[in-house]
Amino acid sequence: MTAAVARPAAPALRAPAPVLAVRxxxxxYGPGCPRCSPPVGERCEACGSVHAxxxxxxxxxxxxxxxxxxxxxxxxxxxxxxxxxxLDADSGTASLEGHGDLLRLxxxxxxxxxxGSVAMxxxxxxxxxxxxxxxxxxNVAERLLAAGERExxxxxxxxxxxxxxxxxGRERHDDPLSTYSGxxxxxxxxxxxxxxxxxxxxxxEPTTGLDPSVQATxxxxxxxxxxxxxxxxxxxxxxxxxxxxxxxxVLVMRGGAVVEEGxxxxxxxxxxxxxxxxxxxxxxx
Amino acid sequence: xxxxxxxxxxxxxxxxxxYAYLDERSKREVRRAILKALCxxxxxVPFASREMPIARGWGSGGLQVTLSCVGPGDVVKVIDQGDDxxxxxxxxxxxxxSSADAxxxxxxxxxxxxxxxxxxxxxxxxxxxLLILQLPHPEPLRRVxxxxxxxxxxxxxxxxxAAWLDLYDDEARHGAxxxxxxxxxxxxxxxxxxxxxxxxxxxxxxSDRPHPILLGAGRLERIVAIPPHTDVRPLAFDDRxxxxxxxxxxxxxxxxxxxxRVERELGGGRWECSDTDACAERRRGREAPT
Numbered sequence: 154m155t156a157a158v159a160r161p162a163a164p165a166l167r168a169p170a171p172v173l174a175v176r177x178x179x180x181x182y183g184p185g186c187p188r189c190s191p192p193v194g195e196r197c198e199a200c201g202s203v204h205a206x207x208x209x210x211x212x213x214x215x216x217x218x219x220x221x222x223x224x225x226x227x228x229x230x231x232x233x234x235x236x237x238x239x240l241d242a243d244s245g246t247a248s249l250e251g252h253g254d255l256l257r258l259x260x261x262x263x264x265x266x267x268x269g270s271v272a273m274x275x276x277x278x279x280x281x282x283x284x285x286x287x288x289x290x291x292n293v294a295e296r297l298l299a300a301g302e303r304e305x306x307x308x309x310x311x312x313x314x315x316x317x318x319x320x321x322g323r324e325r326h327d328d329p330l331s332t333y334s335g336x337x338x339x340x341x342x343x344x345x346x347x348x349x350x351x352x353x354x355x356x357x358e359p360t361t362g363l364d365p366s367v368q369a370t371x372x373x374x375x376x377x378x379x380x381x382x383x384x385x386x387x388x389x390x391x392x393x394x395x396x397x398x399x400x401x402x403v404l405v406m407r408g409g410a411v412v413e414e415g416x417x418x419x420x421x422x423x424x425x426x427x428x429x430x431x432x433x434x435x436x437x438x
Numbered sequence: 439x440x441x442x443x444x445x446x447x448x449x450x451x452x453x454x455x456x457y458a459y460l461d462e463r464s465k466r467e468v469r470r471a472i473l474k475a476l477c478x479x480x481x482x483v484p485f486a487s488r489e490m491p492i493a494r495g496w497g498s499g500g501l502q503v504t505l506s507c508v509g510p511g512d513v514v515k516v517i518d519q520g521d522d523x524x525x526x527x528x529x530x531x532x533x534x535x536s537s538a539d540a541x542x543x544x545x546x547x548x549x550x551x552x553x554x555x556x557x558x559x560x561x562x563x564x565x566x567x568l569l570i571l572q573l574p575h576p577e578p579l580r581r582v583x584x585x586x587x588x589x590x591x592x593x594x595x596x597x598x599x600a601a602w603l604d605l606y607d608d609e610a611r612h613g614a615x616x617x618x619x620x621x622x623x624x625x626x627x628x629x630x631x632x633x634x635x636x637x638x639x640x641x642x643x644x645s646d647r648p649h650p651i652l653l654g655a656g657r658l659e660r661i662v663a664i665p666p667h668t669d670v671r672p673l674a675f676d677d678r679x680x681x682x683x684x685x686x687x688x689x690x691x692x693x694x695x696x697x698x699r700v701e702r703e704l705g706g707g708r709w710e711c712s713d714t715d716a717c718a719e720r721r722r723g724r725e726a727p728t
Contacts, residue, residue: 260595261595264595264597268599284603287603287604287607288607288610288611290606290607290610291603291606291607291610294603294606295599295603298599298602298603298606299597299599303602303675303676304675304676304677305606305609305675305676305677305678306677308606309606309610327610327611
């Protein structure tokens with residue numbers, strides 16, 4: 154495999170402290186063996202283990218959107234699930250501002266981080282843990298209630314406001330989520346993620362599975378909202394168009410490893426790794 | 439001279455059948471669970487529920503707790519939805535009284551041990567009285583978390599977001615909780631508990647009581663305890679307090695407007711106190727010469 158390509162970061166007068174700093178993150182599916190420790194490829198021939206994330210390191214600054222692109226199975230979602238603490242990473246660190254290493258937090262620390270500082274929008278509402286039998290408002294309220302808000306009226310008011318902002322009509326706020334369309338459910342997920350401004354927003358293929366017109370609306374909404382997010386955002390997508398629209402920087406993953414990274418425009422206009430060239434070329438086709 | 443222990447009293451009991459129906463090992467097991475439950479208010483403590491001469495789900499848990507605590511010096515009262523005269527209450531009163539050589543009563547003030555289904559006696563209880571509630575479903579999260587193992591993990595973490603979410607949804611869509619007579623409570627501001635299906639009128643009377651409350655679930659093999667003077671609050675938003683039931687009229691027998699009442703003839707508009715002893719006490723007080 155061709156070596157990873159790194160580009161110099163954009164010059165800055167004063168580099169702000171990163172919101173998230175990931176170092177040497179690894180995640181393996183399977184038992185592992187001495188031959189694949191450290192991992193040498195995506196799959197170990199000896200034990201059959203799949204090394205879904207291999208020594209991935211990156212930083213996300215405040216207000217920055219980092220896009221992660223790659224084909225299906227390249228390890229993007231596994232990486233995100235490790236950061237969301239849905240999966241236990243095998244090694245590495247992920248330092249989040251105000252919390253220390255996310256991967257070493259105890260149960261109380263994890264709950265505090267996940268109800269306040271980290272929010273995620275999944276590609277489907279089943280993975281997102283939405284409650285289809287509850288109203289959209291209640292689904293949005295979950296993060297506020299988890300954080301200990303115990304006044305009904307202010308919570309309801311905030312949920313109503315953000316759902317309206319997501320272009321969900323007020324008359325539908327109390328309808329069960331099971332009666333919502335895919336696009337509306339995705340917007341409800343966004344509302345839930347942003348009801349408490351997170352320090353780290355994780356977007357996992359937020360527009361996949363939506364029809365093109367709805368996709369355009371949701372993308373425009375996300376682009377709008379990301380302008381206001383003060384923390385960092387990690388956006389995962391296999392679609393270079395989505396990443397080019399939303400991300401400031403991009404990380405290209407293949408076989409669990411980062412093969413190229415740089416500013417979005419630079420990577421798009423001048424891809425250096427053959428795999429990135431293939432991705433960009435397929436986009437232009 | 440120190441008073442005899444329950445075990446000593448039981449040893450003097452000259453009968454071929456075990457004292458208080460259960461054998462001594464079973465009673466010790468229940469007592470251990472009670473002591474543990476008193477140490478961790480509101481938490482569910484498992485115990486080895488025995489077969490009883492009543493069906494599980496019909497008060498077998500409450501009965502085992504009562505039989506494990508009763509001694510010959512006790513005065514026992516059993517009520518079913520406030521009524522001393524129901525068939526179930528009378529049968530259990532007879533079983534407890536006869537197997538433990540304990541006196542039985544229908545008067546709340548005389549009783550040292552009160553077993554109840556779905557009501558808390560309306561007359562004030564003293565510190566030397568013990569209230570035992572029959573508890574069909576000890577798990578307060580069962581409506582919102584279907585997996586018992588996950589519910590146990592949430593209890594361990596003190597994470598009751600699912601219950602708050604359900605309450606929020608009810609308030610938003612229906613204007614009030616739909617929990618009916620099964621409203622969960624926060625015990626000692628920490629543990630979410632199901633206080634047996636008691637009416638909201640009684641849920642609001644659970645806090646800071648001078649006597650212990652023991653809740654026994656025989657079918658699901660759990661004991662829950664609320665020690666004296668424990669803070670017990672219904673799960674409710676600060677700006678949406680839980681409201682007690684409303685009634686269509688005062689008690690047609692004692693005239694009370696503050697008691698928990700039931701409609702005797704459905705739709706007939708005739709309301710009576712559910713607690714028959716408290717109603718009788720009020721009538722006696724009214725009739726007594728001044």
